[in-house]
Amino acid sequence: MKINSNPYSKINLVILSVALLAILTDFVLSFFQGSFTDAWWLGLGGLLIILFLIYRGPNEFKYDSEGEVLNFTSADKLWGRLIRSYNKHYEFPKRRLHGYKMTHILFRRRLIIYIKSRSGGIKERSMLVSYLSGSQIKSLENSLKKYSHRGKNDGRKSGSKSRKSGEQS
DSSP: OEEEOTTHHHHHHHHHHHHHHHHHHHHHHTTSTTSOOOOHHHHHHHHHHHHHHHHHOOSEEEEEOOTTEEEEEEEOTTTTTTOGGGOEEEEEEGGGEEEEEEEEETTEEEEEEEEEOTTSOEEEEEEEOTTOOHHHHHHHHHHHHHHOOTTGGGGSOTTOOOOOTTOOO
């Protein structure tokens, strides 16, 4: 299954342009004597919009589960060069996926992936997926649930048998 959240990059570019225009207008108006000097809210509003775009995280997320490997990629064309943590790529075999967790905090979604390492430990990797729609989040969770090894057999080995409570031997 493939998931792609690319359409938001154009919208974010327009929003960023409007925010920069507001900051520039505030800056230019501050130099003119007798002009409308109570336009401080333009610069503040533009700055808050830019900070909100940075807070949401990268606007491009790609997921591919076709074949034997899982591919996770997050990137941002606007902020990717300034904030290096926005450009991430993880690729690993499906059998190494131990589990996942999705967190949601105030306009920001984070996908945390748990991967079994060769040394027997579990590595944790996280990516921001704020721009995925609700249906894309459900599709991603259903796909990851298929390959996740956490919770399978309730932590028992596949050959062991369990007794229900109340059974006697």
